[in-house]
Amino acid sequence: MSRPQHPDSAGSTDPHAGLGNVLFDIWLVSRAATAQIDAAVQPSGLDADEFAIYSVLAGADGMTPTELANWMAAPPTTVSSYVKRFERRGHVRRVANPDDGRSYLLELTASGRAAHRTAGELFAPVLGRVTSALGPAAADTHRLLQDLHAAVGSSEDAVGDRS
Amino acid sequence: MSRPQHPDSAGSTDPHAGLGNVLFDIWLVSRAATAQIDAAVQPSGLDADEFAIYSVLAGADGMTPTELANWMAAPPTTVSSYVKRFERRGHVRRVANPDDGRSYLLELTASGRAAHRTAGELFAPVLGRVTSALGPAAADTHRLLQDLHAAVGSSEDAVGDRS
């Protein structure tokens, strides 16, 4: 059980068939979830990734690009391009970082928060559906995912090593 | 608890702090895992997504682009471009689909299987690390992720609705 195996029943092409390991499960679930969320929040003008990012920014105001990059395991250049895009939309503002002149802090503008709120309303029913489909297991699932995140993230800073 | 909340401790920028809901957990874990796998399998010439796709193809030979698209929740044009790339590498071959003249079946060539094997060997230690970090919870986690996938996927075909 140390490397990927074929789906449960040979020849099956059922989209819900896994590959027998946790990492693939995540990949599959994440793709499905992202597609779902993309479709749901689309009228807000954000996509799933952007909604996620706006959400962190909404919760932790004054975050540096590097912090954001670490948080979402993305390379700095990707974050850079996100920032530029968000700024162009008038959703995000750069504020000087008092602790470091090379850097700056990101914060949502009022209109950024509004967009986030709109997206949040579109997102809610999706989350609701999933949560109720999970039933009482929802809480466990949340906890297990946190553990999983810790397990995966334990060997940090893999980002950028894809040189 | 019907919409995203801020991280556990206000102002925290810890990359492991979640946003308090299952869907974000997945997003975060998946990003971390993908970065990890990207870095690990990189010498094989594949990235994490490609490795995943090669894995399905290895397990279910004779899959149509549409089946693949459903399986990975990707739009058809994305799959199309994957196929073209894989074919250019000599890793995938199209065979006529006896059941449908508009379509074709995908299968890995010998060299595609070789690339997949190489990537698999690079991937194994990553999976091993995660699995052992999870300890006995690994099996539960796997099962919970399957449930989660079912819960998310229950409202199918969101892909393509992002028009």
Add this chain to the structure above:
DNA sequence: TAGAGCTACTGCGATAACGTAGTAGCCAAT
């Protein structure tokens, strides 16, 4: 307090993702 070595960010260029708008083959219903 100089300056070597780091770290934070970004311009640019290459490649990838994927929406739009087709074409070709399928499957009724006539």
Add this chain to the structure above:
DNA sequence: ATTGGCTACTACGTTATCGCAGTAGCTCTA
């Protein structure tokens, strides 16, 4: 057999991702 409506795939063009290489500001050492 014909045709109207579907579905499978794809060329093309736009936008996004992200590696490389460069600049500015930080920090430590002497």
